[in-house]
Amino acid sequence: MDQIRHKVAIVGAAETDDLGQLPHMSRLSLHAQAAKNALDDAGMSLADVDGLLCAGAIPNEVAEYLGIQPRYIDGTSVGGCSFMIHVRHAVAAIMAGYCDVALVTHGESGRSGVDAPRGGSASSPGGQYEAPFAIGGAPTTFSIPVLRHFHEYGTTKEHLAHIAAATRAWANLNPMAIMGSHRRTPERGGGPITPQDVLNSRMICYPFNLLDCCVVADGGGALVLVSEERAKDFAKDPVYVLGAGEAAAHWMVSQMRDHTTADGYRISGDAAYKSAGLGPQDIDHCMFYDAFTFTPLMAAEDLGFVPKGEGGPFFAETKTGPNGEVIYKSGPGGDFPMNTNGGGLSYCHTGMYGMFAIIESVRQLRGECGDRQVPDVNVSMAHGPGGMFASAGTLILANA
């Protein structure tokens, strides 16, 4: 299982120029701008690219739009973790010689809806067995497992609220974060929040209040991968893929086997640990997809960072800093640094957030994160679900 370890590296990673409300940009132009920025980050040209992996668009659409004719393509599009899975597939493709330079792209007009097709067929399983019961997007479906977890393990809304407050504290250190202090506006707010603010915010879909939910934004991101030998020639330090996993467990959330554990998380995480030859104790920094506060709690449990059912008290633990400030478990200064870009909750969430989680892992491993840089990050995990805990992708990345 260790044959993929340290064979391929990420040498370029970037978002679009801006994130948030970008009504002047279509879905495909977000893919293209992110590709340009990631290639610039790598010091490479579009002409170097011979492998293309993307989600939310078929590879032919993106290839035609960019004007390239890649000899390797992967259009795996299974929700927000598609990009973790793309990295895993790119590793295999580069090792097999199917391509030399793999470009992974994401672009989604999640807020403005410029070329953002919505809705499925009324004859699909979702159209027949879920949609008629007035489900209305992710807040009404990603929430479905939560009360079962509360019931089985005593997890509470207060526990979840600490995750939102911790993640916002990271956003306040990231100038790009939509809800961070830097981008605060009187209309939509931003800046520091407390767990009580989360509980006091408007109810969206019980058990989720507004501040349990991610932002809804336009944006994109991209990655460039090459072989380990070639990675040494770049100006910036390469970020090596040590381990990777993926899984598909179900599609409709009502068909999840056990709503208190994500089968896909466990299958994907086990494969990532096995291929890296590492365990949770070896991970310095975690990027756990947070469409809602509950999502990363499930990851911390199912990926072995905390025993099943103990995620609530784990994340709700706080300590007091030197100036009397509250230090959250997963926040700045806490001993479980997670979602250090400000997460989907407070930085950016386009609909398929996983790309941004990987970009932040790369930046933390390169030491590029300024005020929010976590000390001594040598191994980072980027993990996410696709759909409502339906699929999963896990990456273990390292700077040496």
Add this chain to the structure above:
Amino acid sequence: MADYAGRLPTPTPESQPYWDGLKDHKLMLPTCNDCGSPHFYPRPFCPKPECFSWDIGWSEASGKGKVYTFVISHQPIPPYNSEANPPPYVIAVIELEEGVRLMSNLIMDSPYDTTVDMDVEIVFDDVTDEVTLPKFKPA
């Protein structure tokens, strides 16, 4: 009933008996003639990988079950639920006595009286002349 605002299912040939059953106020479950297991949602084969039999019959479920998990949606999602399901309303996963789970709505006077593991029974909601949705109420 013709101006029902909610989203409606379009049956496929494989699921037609399920929707026809609901129209007759019967909750029919596809059941494997080889291993005896009912399944949900309807497929023309047994979705147990070790069985995968294509010999499937239909059996009527009791319509009794428990709330496995639920949420209470406060968001109006026009046009889908504004008239058909004024918020707040309960979306629940029901575990039937027969062991399968399905998504539904709970008909509750007070949504916040809902609890996990609460006993419920089916209510056949004839939302149009053609479509009956399986909903549930406290038993």
